[in-house]
Amino acid sequence: MAAALAVAIPAGVAWAEPQIFATTANKTPLSISVGRFSLAAVLPQKSGTNPKAPLTVSLDASNGRGQLFFLTNFGDLAISKFTMTQSMTSSNGSATVQTSYCAGGNASGAFTAIDTCAGGGTLTRAATGTQTTLVTVTIPAGDSRQFQMVTQTPSSGKDNTATLSVQVAPSGAVSPAASNS
Amino acid sequence: MASPVTPVRRIFGTTVGRAAIIGAAGVGGLALVSTSVFATLTAQAFNTTPTAVTAGKLSLIQADNGSGFTTAITKMAPGDTVNRYVQYTNDGNLDGQDLRLSLADSAPSSLTNDGTVGLSVSVSQCSVAWTASTGACGGTTTNLGTSTALALKTTPLALPVVPTTPAGANIVAGQQIHLKFSISLPAGSEVTINGVEPVGTVQGKSASLTWTLTETLRDATTTNS
Numbered sequence: 001m002a003a004a005l006a007v008a009i010p011a012g013v014a015w016a017e018p019q020i021f022a023t024t025a026n027k028t029p030l031s032i033s034v035g036r037f038s039l040a041a042v043l044p045q046k047s048g049t050n051p052k053a054p055l056t057v058s059l060d061a062s063n064g065r066g067q068l069f070f071l072t073n074f075g076d077l078a079i080s081k082f083t084m085t086q087s088m089t090s091s092n093g094s095a096t097v098q099t100s101y102c103a104g105g106n107a108s109g110a111f112t113a114i115d116t117c118a119g120g121g122t123l124t125r126a127a128t129g130t131q132t133t134l135v136t137v138t139i140p141a142g143d144s145r146q147f148q149m150v151t152q153t154p155s156s157g158k159d160n161t162a163t164l165s166v167q168v169a170p171s172g173a174v175s176p177a178a179s180n181s
Numbered sequence: 182m183a184s185p186v187t188p189v190r191r192i193f194g195t196t197v198g199r200a201a202i203i204g205a206a207g208v209g210g211l212a213l214v215s216t217s218v219f220a221t222l223t224a225q226a227f228n229t230t231p232t233a234v235t236a237g238k239l240s241l242i243q244a245d246n247g248s249g250f251t252t253a254i255t256k257m258a259p260g261d262t263v264n265r266y267v268q269y270t271n272d273g274n275l276d277g278q279d280l281r282l283s284l285a286d287s288a289p290s291s292l293t294n295d296g297t298v299g300l301s302v303s304v305s306q307c308s309v310a311w312t313a314s315t316g317a318c319g320g321t322t323t324n325l326g327t328s329t330a331l332a333l334k335t336t337p338l339a340l341p342v343v344p345t346t347p348a349g350a351n352i353v354a355g356q357q358i359h360l361k362f363s364i365s366l367p368a369g370s371e372v373t374i375n376g377v378e379p380v381g382t383v384q385g386k387s388a389s390l391t392w393t394l395t396e397t398l399r400d401a402t403t404t405n406s
Contacts, residue, residue, distance in 0.1 A: 020398035022241040022277065024269065026250035029287055029389040032300070034366065035256030036384040040376030050376040074376050075384075077258055167374040175258035180316040181248040181265070 036075035037173035066150030078174040240273035247313025260368035276350035277396035284333035293330040300330040350399035
């Protein structure tokens with residue numbers, strides 16, 4: 001007795017040949033982490049808590065010529081350059097404020113006093129008055145760099161309030177990740 | 182004195198006996214004839230040496246060339262590209278085709294969940310082994326494809342490795358494929374202002390990536406020999 005087997009094939013459905021695959025994968029997952037670059041101005045201590053805010057300094061022309069402060073790298077990537085934006089208001093006149101740092105020397109850019117660089121560094125102006133400028137200074141991860149903000153009209157009886165903001169773009173962060181390895 | 186009917190009875194008896202014998206012989210003969218009709222004579226031929234049939238094997242293996250996928254990538258910065266080199270071998274005795282790359286992340290973040298700010302990868306092939314320390318290719322370089330990590334998690338990337346022929350079986354048994362994976366993190370708009378990272382930042386994010394390559398068995402063939 002013959003047996004009959006009927007298989008219904010829906011219209012439009014083509015037979016698909018079974019496919020055989022071979023796969024391979026890395027047994028231990030590749031770990032990737034992204035670093036942080038975070039720069040802020042802090043006053044007066046070298047390190048401290050990230051203020052997450054601009055630095056505002058009141059330079060009382062009658063009480064002080066300037067103020068030393070630090071830019072601290074709170075991230076885990078070195079920063080090689082950043083943008084500094086300085087704005088200022090004057091309650092009495094238009095005295096100019098300058099922000100400077102010490103370049104070169106052997107004291108990692110430290111000051112000994114206003115306008116005086118330690119270790120043979122050279123006083124270098126970064127911003128004057130209301131200005132946005134790109135500063136090329138390397139600040140290692142977790143480290144700080146000293147700066148000064150001074151008024152150019154000391155003892156004039158004019159009060160100046162200067163606000164300093166710093167921002168870092170990805171191009172200013174230095175990644176330790178090797179491009180080929 | 183003998184009865185007059187006795188011969189008749191003898192005759193009758195003899196006739197009946199003969200008929201019985203003839204009948205028995207007939208049945209026996211028929212039985213013999215029937216047996217002879219259904220008997221079959223057969224002859225067989227077979228190969229004295231069995232025909233050996235073995236199934237082939239399709240296998241793909243990988244090996245790091247340099248850091249490969251083993252050494253972690255740390256402190257990557259937006260805008261960075263890290264090249265890693267991996268060598269694949271069709272380790273079986275069957276040819277393959279249609280190499281495809283897919284990705285899984287066991288610790289997903291925006292690095293693999295975001296197609297804009299997340300990771301992307303470009304794959305290229307060198308006809309000989311890459312020099313991992315420098316990224317140099319001493320032979321011919323072929324770009325095979327680019328995709329985002331997000332897309333790779335759901336849509337495998339076809340890698341048209343060379344040679345592309347013979348069609349349907351271009352990854353021959355024993356073939357080595359030298360690949361470079363360029364893993365990039367877009368610069369995007371990652372700008373930190375006064376120590377504040379932007380909203381949706383990728384800074385501090387991490388991923389744990391498993392890269393899977395799949396090859397398909399060559400097209401089926403019919404041979405005559």
